[in-house]
Amino acid sequence: MGNRNLENQIAIVTGAGSGIGRELCLSLAKRGAKIMVTDINEKGIEETKKLIEAQNGYAETYKLDVVDSDMVKNVMDEIYKKHNRIDILISNAGISTPPSLATKMPEEHWDKLLKVHLYGTFNCVKACGEYMKANNYGRIVLSSSLGGVFGFAGNVNYAVAKTGMVGMTYTLAKELGPYGITVNAVQPGIIRTPMTKDALKAFEEGFIKETPVRRIGEVDDVSNAIAFFCMPESSFVTGVVMRIDGGYILQSSMDQIMMDVCSK
Ligand code: NAI
Numbered sequence: 001m002g003n004r005n006l007e008n009q010i011a012i013v014t015g016a017g018s019g020i021g022r023e024l025c026l027s028l029a030k031r032g033a034k035i036m037v038t039d040i041n042e043k044g045i046e047e048t049k050k051l052i053e054a055q056n057g058y059a060e061t062y063k064l065d066v067v068d069s070d071m072v073k074n075v076m077d078e079i080y081k082k083h084n085r086i087d088i089l090i091s092n093a094g095i096s097t098p099p100s101l102a103t104k105m106p107e108e109h110w111d112k113l114l115k116v117h118l119y120g121t122f123n124c125v126k127a128c129g130e131y132m133k134a135n136n137y138g139r140i141v142l143s144s145s146l147g148g149v150f151g152f153a154g155n156v157n158y159a160v161a162k163t164g165m166v167g168m169t170y171t172l173a174k175e176l177g178p179y180g181i182t183v184n185a186v187q188p189g190i191i192r193t194p195m196t197k198d199a200l201k202a203f204e205e206g207f208i209k210e211t212p213v214r215r216i217g218e219v220d221d222v223s224n225a226i227a228f229f230c231m232p233e234s235s236f237v238t239g240v241v242m243r244i245d246g247g248y249i250l251q252s253s254m255d256q257i258m259m260d261v262c263s264k
Contacts, residue, residue, distance in 0.1 A: 017044020
Protein backbone atom coordinates (compact mmCIF):
# COMPACT_ATOMS: atom_id res chain seq x y z
CA MET A 1 0.00 0.00 0.00
CA GLY A 2 2.95 2.28 -0.52
CA ASN A 3 1.41 4.06 -3.54
CA ARG A 4 -0.36 7.42 -3.75
CA ASN A 5 -3.78 6.00 -4.53
CA LEU A 6 -5.54 8.76 -2.56
CA GLU A 7 -4.00 11.63 -4.58
CA ASN A 8 -5.92 14.89 -3.98
CA GLN A 9 -8.76 13.22 -2.13
CA ILE A 10 -10.29 15.27 0.67
CA ALA A 11 -10.06 13.35 3.95
CA ILE A 12 -11.63 14.60 7.18
CA VAL A 13 -10.26 13.07 10.37
CA THR A 14 -11.85 13.84 13.75
CA GLY A 15 -9.83 13.58 16.95
CA ALA A 16 -6.76 14.22 14.78
CA GLY A 17 -4.74 16.07 17.39
CA SER A 18 -3.42 12.96 19.12
CA GLY A 19 -2.85 9.21 19.07
CA ILE A 20 -4.49 7.10 16.37
CA GLY A 21 -6.06 10.14 14.63
CA ARG A 22 -2.69 11.84 14.20
CA GLU A 23 -1.01 8.71 12.83
CA LEU A 24 -3.91 8.19 10.48
CA CYS A 25 -3.52 11.72 9.09
CA LEU A 26 0.16 11.01 8.39
CA SER A 27 -0.68 7.71 6.76
CA LEU A 28 -3.44 9.09 4.48
CA ALA A 29 -1.27 12.11 3.60
CA LYS A 30 1.54 9.79 2.49
CA ARG A 31 -0.97 8.24 0.09
CA GLY A 32 -1.63 11.68 -1.42
CA ALA A 33 -4.83 12.73 0.39
CA LYS A 34 -5.38 16.34 1.47
CA ILE A 35 -6.04 16.11 5.18
CA MET A 36 -8.61 18.16 7.07
CA VAL A 37 -7.19 17.86 10.57
CA THR A 38 -9.97 18.39 13.13
CA ASP A 39 -10.10 18.21 16.93
CA ILE A 40 -11.16 20.22 19.97
CA ASN A 41 -7.47 20.37 20.84
CA GLU A 42 -6.15 23.35 18.85
CA LYS A 43 -2.53 22.82 19.81
CA GLY A 44 -2.83 19.17 18.81
CA ILE A 45 -4.15 19.90 15.32
CA GLU A 46 -1.39 22.43 14.63
CA GLU A 47 1.22 19.84 15.66
CA THR A 48 -0.38 17.23 13.40
CA LYS A 49 -0.38 19.73 10.51
CA LYS A 50 3.33 20.42 11.04
CA LEU A 51 4.09 16.69 10.98
CA ILE A 52 2.10 16.24 7.75
CA GLU A 53 3.92 19.17 6.12
CA ALA A 54 7.27 17.79 7.29
CA GLN A 55 6.59 14.78 5.08
CA ASN A 56 5.51 17.08 2.18
CA GLY A 57 1.81 16.42 2.68
CA TYR A 58 -1.13 18.84 2.52
CA ALA A 59 -3.12 19.74 5.65
CA GLU A 60 -5.72 22.23 6.82
CA THR A 61 -6.75 22.55 10.45
CA TYR A 62 -10.25 23.08 11.82
CA LYS A 63 -11.19 23.38 15.46
CA LEU A 64 -14.13 21.01 15.73
CA ASP A 65 -16.14 19.73 18.67
CA VAL A 66 -18.02 16.74 17.26
CA VAL A 67 -20.70 17.07 19.95
CA ASP A 68 -21.73 20.50 18.63
CA SER A 69 -23.94 19.70 15.64
CA ASP A 70 -24.02 23.31 14.37
CA MET A 71 -20.26 23.54 14.50
CA VAL A 72 -19.92 20.20 12.71
CA LYS A 73 -22.28 21.34 9.96
CA ASN A 74 -20.49 24.67 9.54
CA VAL A 75 -17.05 23.07 9.31
CA MET A 76 -18.20 20.39 6.84
CA ASP A 77 -19.98 23.04 4.74
CA GLU A 78 -16.84 25.16 4.71
CA ILE A 79 -14.69 22.22 3.61
CA TYR A 80 -17.14 21.23 0.87
CA LYS A 81 -17.49 24.79 -0.44
CA LYS A 82 -13.71 25.12 -0.63
CA HIS A 83 -12.94 21.75 -2.27
CA ASN A 84 -16.25 20.77 -3.89
CA ARG A 85 -15.90 17.24 -2.52
CA ILE A 86 -15.53 15.20 0.63
CA ASP A 87 -14.10 11.77 -0.14
CA ILE A 88 -13.16 10.32 3.22
CA LEU A 89 -14.52 10.71 6.75
CA ILE A 90 -12.83 9.02 9.67
CA SER A 91 -14.86 9.37 12.84
CA ASN A 92 -12.12 8.80 15.38
CA ALA A 93 -12.67 11.40 18.15
CA GLY A 94 -13.10 9.71 21.50
CA ILE A 95 -12.75 9.97 25.23
CA SER A 96 -12.73 7.66 28.20
CA THR A 97 -14.09 8.31 31.69
CA PRO A 98 -12.73 6.99 35.00
CA PRO A 99 -13.79 3.35 35.40
CA SER A 100 -16.73 2.53 37.65
CA LEU A 101 -19.31 -0.22 37.90
CA ALA A 102 -22.51 0.51 35.99
CA THR A 103 -24.56 0.74 39.19
CA LYS A 104 -22.23 3.42 40.49
CA MET A 105 -21.46 5.32 37.29
CA PRO A 106 -22.17 9.05 37.53
CA GLU A 107 -24.82 10.07 35.01
CA GLU A 108 -22.52 12.79 33.67
CA HIS A 109 -19.93 10.16 32.66
CA TRP A 110 -22.61 8.20 30.84
CA ASP A 111 -23.88 11.32 29.05
CA LYS A 112 -20.50 12.78 28.21
CA LEU A 113 -19.08 9.63 26.68
CA LEU A 114 -22.16 8.79 24.61
CA LYS A 115 -22.29 12.38 23.37
CA VAL A 116 -18.73 12.33 22.03
CA HIS A 117 -18.75 8.84 20.51
CA LEU A 118 -22.31 8.27 19.32
CA TYR A 119 -23.80 11.74 18.87
CA GLY A 120 -20.43 12.98 17.57
CA THR A 121 -20.21 10.26 14.94
CA PHE A 122 -23.85 10.74 13.96
CA ASN A 123 -23.31 14.50 13.58
CA CYS A 124 -20.28 14.02 11.33
CA VAL A 125 -21.86 11.35 9.15
CA LYS A 126 -25.01 13.44 8.79
CA ALA A 127 -23.05 16.53 7.79
CA CYS A 128 -20.82 14.70 5.25
CA GLY A 129 -23.18 12.04 3.92
CA GLU A 130 -25.24 14.23 1.61
CA TYR A 131 -22.09 15.77 0.13
CA MET A 132 -20.66 12.31 -0.53
CA LYS A 133 -23.96 11.26 -2.11
CA ALA A 134 -23.83 14.29 -4.40
CA ASN A 135 -20.48 13.04 -5.75
CA ASN A 136 -21.48 9.37 -5.76
CA TYR A 137 -18.35 8.46 -3.86
CA GLY A 138 -17.26 8.14 -0.26
CA ARG A 139 -15.28 6.19 2.29
CA ILE A 140 -16.44 6.36 5.92
CA VAL A 141 -14.65 4.57 8.74
CA LEU A 142 -15.93 4.54 12.32
CA SER A 143 -13.95 3.82 15.44
CA SER A 144 -15.43 0.97 17.45
CA SER A 145 -13.31 -1.00 19.93
CA LEU A 146 -12.75 -4.42 21.38
CA GLY A 147 -14.85 -3.00 24.24
CA GLY A 148 -17.74 -3.08 21.78
CA VAL A 149 -17.51 -6.83 21.20
CA PHE A 150 -18.28 -8.55 24.52
CA GLY A 151 -18.79 -5.63 26.91
CA PHE A 152 -16.13 -3.90 29.03
CA ALA A 153 -16.35 -4.21 32.82
CA GLY A 154 -15.99 -0.85 34.54
CA ASN A 155 -16.82 1.00 31.32
CA VAL A 156 -20.45 0.32 30.41
CA ASN A 157 -20.70 3.71 28.69
CA TYR A 158 -17.71 2.93 26.47
CA ALA A 159 -18.99 -0.57 25.67
CA VAL A 160 -22.43 0.78 24.72
CA ALA A 161 -20.95 3.52 22.55
CA LYS A 162 -18.60 1.16 20.75
CA THR A 163 -21.28 -1.51 20.23
CA GLY A 164 -23.54 1.26 18.94
CA MET A 165 -20.88 2.08 16.38
CA VAL A 166 -21.30 -1.42 14.95
CA GLY A 167 -25.04 -0.87 14.46
CA MET A 168 -24.29 2.46 12.85
CA THR A 169 -21.75 0.87 10.49
CA TYR A 170 -24.15 -1.84 9.32
CA THR A 171 -27.04 0.59 8.87
CA LEU A 172 -25.02 3.23 7.04
CA ALA A 173 -23.46 0.59 4.79
CA LYS A 174 -26.98 -0.30 3.62
CA GLU A 175 -28.22 3.27 3.29
CA LEU A 176 -25.17 4.72 1.56
CA GLY A 177 -23.99 1.75 -0.52
CA PRO A 178 -26.17 2.67 -3.51
CA TYR A 179 -24.26 5.98 -3.73
CA GLY A 180 -20.79 4.47 -4.01
CA ILE A 181 -20.12 5.12 -0.32
CA THR A 182 -18.61 2.37 1.81
CA VAL A 183 -18.90 2.34 5.60
CA ASN A 184 -16.64 0.17 7.74
CA ALA A 185 -15.36 0.15 11.31
CA VAL A 186 -12.25 -0.82 13.22
CA GLN A 187 -12.19 -2.49 16.63
CA PRO A 188 -8.74 -1.91 18.06
CA GLY A 189 -7.57 -3.77 21.13
CA ILE A 190 -5.07 -2.06 23.40
CA ILE A 191 -3.17 0.49 21.33
CA ARG A 192 -0.35 2.57 22.75
CA THR A 193 -1.72 6.18 22.82
CA PRO A 194 -2.23 8.93 25.42
CA MET A 195 -5.67 7.36 26.13
CA THR A 196 -4.16 4.07 27.32
CA LYS A 197 -1.03 5.45 29.02
CA ASP A 198 -2.24 4.79 32.56
CA ALA A 199 -3.73 1.36 31.83
CA LEU A 200 -0.49 0.28 30.15
CA LYS A 201 1.59 1.47 33.09
CA ALA A 202 -0.35 -0.95 35.27
CA PHE A 203 -1.07 -3.88 32.96
CA GLU A 204 1.31 -3.87 29.98
CA GLU A 205 3.08 -7.11 30.87
CA GLY A 206 -0.22 -8.94 31.44
CA PHE A 207 -1.70 -7.68 28.16
CA ILE A 208 1.37 -8.84 26.23
CA LYS A 209 1.18 -12.28 27.79
CA GLU A 210 -2.49 -12.60 26.87
CA THR A 211 -2.00 -11.47 23.27
CA PRO A 212 -1.06 -14.20 20.75
CA VAL A 213 1.29 -11.89 18.79
CA ARG A 214 2.95 -10.96 22.13
CA ARG A 215 2.96 -7.19 21.87
CA ILE A 216 0.84 -4.10 22.46
CA GLY A 217 -0.78 -2.51 19.40
CA GLU A 218 0.80 0.60 17.91
CA VAL A 219 -1.02 3.46 16.16
CA ASP A 220 0.13 2.37 12.71
CA ASP A 221 -1.50 -1.04 13.22
CA VAL A 222 -4.81 0.81 13.21
CA SER A 223 -3.98 3.41 10.56
CA ASN A 224 -2.90 0.73 8.06
CA ALA A 225 -6.23 -1.07 8.43
CA ILE A 226 -8.17 2.17 8.05
CA ALA A 227 -6.12 3.12 4.98
CA PHE A 228 -7.19 -0.18 3.40
CA PHE A 229 -10.87 0.73 3.87
CA CYS A 230 -10.20 4.17 2.35
CA MET A 231 -8.70 2.94 -0.92
CA PRO A 232 -10.78 3.46 -4.07
CA GLU A 233 -10.08 -0.23 -4.83
CA SER A 234 -11.93 -1.29 -1.65
CA SER A 235 -15.29 -0.43 -3.22
CA PHE A 236 -16.78 -3.91 -2.56
CA VAL A 237 -15.78 -3.89 1.11
CA THR A 238 -18.57 -2.37 3.17
CA GLY A 239 -20.29 -3.11 6.47
CA VAL A 240 -17.11 -4.76 7.74
CA VAL A 241 -16.07 -4.46 11.38
CA MET A 242 -12.39 -5.34 11.66
CA ARG A 243 -10.77 -6.40 14.91
CA ILE A 244 -7.18 -5.18 15.28
CA ASP A 245 -6.05 -6.76 18.52
CA GLY A 246 -3.19 -9.17 17.81
CA GLY A 247 -5.64 -12.00 18.54
CA TYR A 248 -6.23 -10.83 22.13
CA ILE A 249 -9.90 -11.72 22.17
CA LEU A 250 -9.28 -15.28 20.99
CA GLN A 251 -7.06 -16.38 23.82
CA SER A 252 -8.31 -17.82 27.11
CA SER A 253 -6.36 -19.08 30.13
CA MET A 254 -7.13 -22.62 28.86
CA ASP A 255 -5.20 -21.90 25.65
CA GLN A 256 -2.19 -20.78 27.67
CA ILE A 257 -2.33 -23.91 29.80
CA MET A 258 -2.51 -26.11 26.68
CA MET A 259 0.35 -24.22 25.03
CA ASP A 260 2.47 -24.76 28.15
CA VAL A 261 1.54 -28.46 28.32
CA CYS A 262 2.29 -29.01 24.63
CA SER A 263 5.62 -27.18 24.77
CA LYS A 264 6.98 -29.52 27.46
P1 NAI B 1 -6.42 10.01 22.16
O1 NAI B 1 -6.92 10.44 23.49
O2 NAI B 1 -4.97 9.94 21.91
O3 NAI B 1 -7.11 10.89 21.01
C1 NAI B 1 -8.47 11.20 21.02
C2 NAI B 1 -8.64 12.58 20.41
O4 NAI B 1 -10.06 12.87 20.36
C3 NAI B 1 -7.99 13.68 21.24
O5 NAI B 1 -7.12 14.46 20.43
C4 NAI B 1 -9.16 14.50 21.75
O6 NAI B 1 -8.88 15.89 21.88
C5 NAI B 1 -10.20 14.25 20.68
N1 NAI B 1 -11.54 14.55 21.16
C6 NAI B 1 -12.09 14.25 22.35
N2 NAI B 1 -13.33 14.77 22.44
C7 NAI B 1 -13.57 15.41 21.26
C8 NAI B 1 -14.68 16.14 20.74
N3 NAI B 1 -15.77 16.35 21.47
N4 NAI B 1 -14.59 16.64 19.48
C9 NAI B 1 -13.47 16.46 18.74
N5 NAI B 1 -12.38 15.80 19.19
C10 NAI B 1 -12.44 15.28 20.44
O7 NAI B 1 -7.10 8.57 21.94
P2 NAI B 1 -6.80 7.40 20.91
O8 NAI B 1 -6.33 6.25 21.70
O9 NAI B 1 -6.03 7.89 19.76
O10 NAI B 1 -8.30 7.05 20.45
C11 NAI B 1 -8.83 7.36 19.17
C12 NAI B 1 -10.10 6.55 18.99
O11 NAI B 1 -9.80 5.16 19.02
C13 NAI B 1 -11.14 6.77 20.08
O12 NAI B 1 -12.44 6.79 19.52
C14 NAI B 1 -10.96 5.57 20.99
O13 NAI B 1 -12.12 5.27 21.71
C15 NAI B 1 -10.63 4.51 19.96
N6 NAI B 1 -9.94 3.35 20.50
C16 NAI B 1 -8.71 3.47 21.11
C17 NAI B 1 -8.08 2.36 21.62
C18 NAI B 1 -6.75 2.41 22.29
O14 NAI B 1 -6.31 1.39 22.84
N7 NAI B 1 -6.05 3.55 22.29
C19 NAI B 1 -8.70 1.03 21.55
C20 NAI B 1 -9.97 1.01 20.87
C21 NAI B 1 -10.56 2.14 20.37
